[in-house]
Structure formats: structure tokens, C-alpha cells
Amino acid sequence: MGLFSFGGAILDMLIMVFQAWNSMVDVVFGLLIASPENFKDGGPWQIIEEINPIFVAVGSSLVVIFFVIGFCSESIDVKEEMRLEKILTLLCRLGLAEFMVANNVTIMKAIFQSVGNLVNLLSLGNGVHLKMTREAAEVIGDLGFCESILMLILTTVLSLVILVCGFFLIYTVYFRFLKILIVVPLGSIAYSTMSGNHMVTHTAITYTKYFLSVVFEAVTMALAIIVCNAMLNAGLPPIDGSFSAWAAVLLYLCELTFGIALTVGSVKGAQNLTSKALGL
Numbered sequence: 001m002g003l004f005s006f007g008g009a010i011l012d013m014l015i016m017v018f019q020a021w022n023s024m025v026d027v028v029f030g031l032l033i034a035s036p037e038n039f040k041d042g043g044p045w046q047i048i049e050e051i052n053p054i055f056v057a058v059g060s061s062l063v064v065i066f067f068v069i070g071f072c073s074e075s076i077d078v079k080e081e082m083r084l085e086k087i088l089t090l091l092c093r094l095g096l097a098e099f100m101v102a103n104n105v106t107i108m109k110a111i112f113q114s115v116g117n118l119v120n121l122l123s124l125g126n127g128v129h130l131k132m133t134r135e136a137a138e139v140i141g142d143l144g145f146c147e148s149i150l151m152l153i154l155t156t157v158l159s160l161v162i163l164v165c166g167f168f169l170i171y172t173v174y175f176r177f178l179k180i181l182i183v184v185p186l187g188s189i190a191y192s193t194m195s196g197n198h199m200v201t202h203t204a205i206t207y208t209k210y211f212l213s214v215v216f217e218a219v220t221m222a223l224a225i226i227v228c229n230a231m232l233n234a235g236l237p238p239i240d241g242s243f244s245a246w247a248a249v250l251l252y253l254c255e256l257t258f259g260i261a262l263t264v265g266s267v268k269g270a271q272n273l274t275s276k277a278l279g280l
Contacts, residue, residue: 010155014253017159021260022129024166025225028267031173032119032218035112036180044181052105052185059101059188066196067094097195100204104187108211115215119222130232130256154250158257165264172268173221179214187211213275220274224266232259 037045071090100107190207193200232255266273 010152013155013159017162018130021162021166024170025129025229028169028173028225029119029123029222031170031177032222033116033123035109035116036177036184037109037112039177039181044177048181048184049105052188055185055188056101059192060098062189062192063094063097063101063195066097066193066200069200070196094195097192100191100194101188104191105184108184108187111212111215115218119218122219122222122226130229130260151250155253158253161257162260165260168264169267172264172270176214176217176221176271183207183211183214209275213271213278216274216278217271220270220277221267224270225263228259228263228266232256 031039039045067090070093187207191204193203
């Protein structure tokens with residue numbers, strides 16, 4: 001390293017930025033593993049549990065209304081249409097609707113726990129941390145004065161981009177919790193439509209698809225982070241005679257920044273990707 005080189009400072013800054021990114025990734029995985037019941041020490045979920053009985057009461061009333069609508073729409077001629085199997089079908093539909101209205105939150109808690117365990121299994125034994133390669137560190141440490149100034153300027157810009165991407169990553173995961181907490185109480189109203197005919201029952205199906213896409217979004221987010229970090233940790237790109245060592249390292253840092261931005265983009269589009277992949 002030259003006497004007036006900034007290579008050591010650049011290396012320290014990159015290490016600090018990588019540590020900050022890794023810390024943000026750890027926070028994200030901690031949030032993806034956690035159930036909404038434990039989010040922010042359970043404070044938001046407690047509010048949902050206090051509000052949910054109101055929605056259950058409304059949903060229970062709507063069950064009867066939708067049942068009457070379904071009965072009237074399917075019973076043109078009571079003497080001909082109301083056979084025993086038809087009556088049993090209507091009663092089963094009514095009972096199932098009431099059960100889902102009263103117990104949908106309990107079922108949701110089990111789904112939250114299952115998805116959290118799946119994300120935890122994905123993160124175990126997988127390299128989710130970004131690392132500086134030994135080759136890149138050696139090249140940065142041996143930079144000359146002119147190269148180190150240029151590298152310092154560009155590295156500062158790239159570091160700011162990485163930190164901003166990290167904050168967007170955390171924001172996306174927080175926004176997922178917000179969507180879940182808002183959607184959960186609406187389940188009682190959505191599932192009350194199960195007592196009606198096939199036209200109104202579509203509401204319950206649509207709600208279930210959206211809810212599952214939001215919940216399983218955590219799995220897609222975890223996979224995106226794991227796969228993208230594995231790509232980023234692959235090392236320096238192949239160097240031919242047209243590039244000097246420091247230019248190759250600069251390309252490597254640009255590739256890292258692009259990969260981190262790609263990670264954030266994949267995480268932000270996780271719900272849409274989950275919906276299309278699972279047909280939700």
C-alpha cells in the first residue's frame with residue numbers, strides 16, 4: 001500500500017457497509033421468522049384481538065343473510081329441489097361458514113407458525129451474509145494514490161446505495177406485517193359468504209388466496225435473499241488482459257451493488273411472484 005493511498009480507509013468503509021447490510025439481513029430474517037403475534041412484542045396483535053370480536057359479530061350476522069340469499073337463489077321450486085341431500089349440503093355449508101367466522105384467527109395463527117418454521121429451516125445452514133473476497137481486499141489494500149481517490153469516490157456512492165437498499169428491505173418486511181394485521185380481522189366478514197351460493201362464496205376464495213399470498217410472501221423473500229447473496233459471494237468476475245486489477249475490483253463492487261438492488265427488487269415483488277407461482 002502506498003504512503004498516500006486511501007486503500008485502508010476504503011477497505012474499512014466497505015467492511016462497515018457489508019456489516020451493516022448483514023445486520024439488516026439478520027433483522028429481516030428475524031422478522032420473517034416471527035409470527036405477527038410476536039411483532040413489536042405483540043402490541044399490534046393485541047389491538048387486532050380486541051377488535052376482532054366486532055368483526056366476528058358482524059360476520060355471524062352476515063352468515064344468516066348470505067344463507068338466506070343462497071337458499072332463495074337455489075330453491076326455485078321447494079317441492080322439487082329440496083331433497084335430503086340438498087338440505088344436508090345447505091346445512092353443512094352453513095355450519096362450515098359459522099365455524100370459519102368464529103375460528104379463522106386460530107387457523108391463521110397456525111399458518112403463521114408453519115411459515116415461520118419454514119423460513120427458519122431455509123435460513124439454517126445457508127450463507128445469508130455478504131462477504132468481502134480475499135482477492136478484492138488485497139487489491140484495494142495495494143491501491144496507489146490516484147486509483148484510491150477514484151475508488152474512494154465511487155465506493156462512497158455505492159455504499160450509500162447499499163445502505164438505502166437495506167432500509168428499503170426492512171421497510172418492505174414491515175409493510176408485509178402491516179398488510180397481515182389489516183387483513184386478519186376482515187376474515188370473519190369474508191368467510192361469512194361461504195353460507196351463500198357460489199357467486200358470493202367467491203369472496204371467501206379471493207380473500208383466502210390473498211391471505212396465503214401475503215403470508216407465504218415471507219418464504220419467497222427468504223429464498224430471494226439467500227439466492228442473491230449466494231450469487232454475490234461468488235467472487236470476482238473473470239479478468240482478462242483488458243482490465244487492470246483495481247478496475248476488476250471496481251466492476252466487482254458495481255456487481256455487488258447491482259445484486260443488492262436486485263435482491264431488494266425481488267423482495268418487493270415477492271407477493272406478486274408468490275401469487276403467480278402458486279396460482280393464488
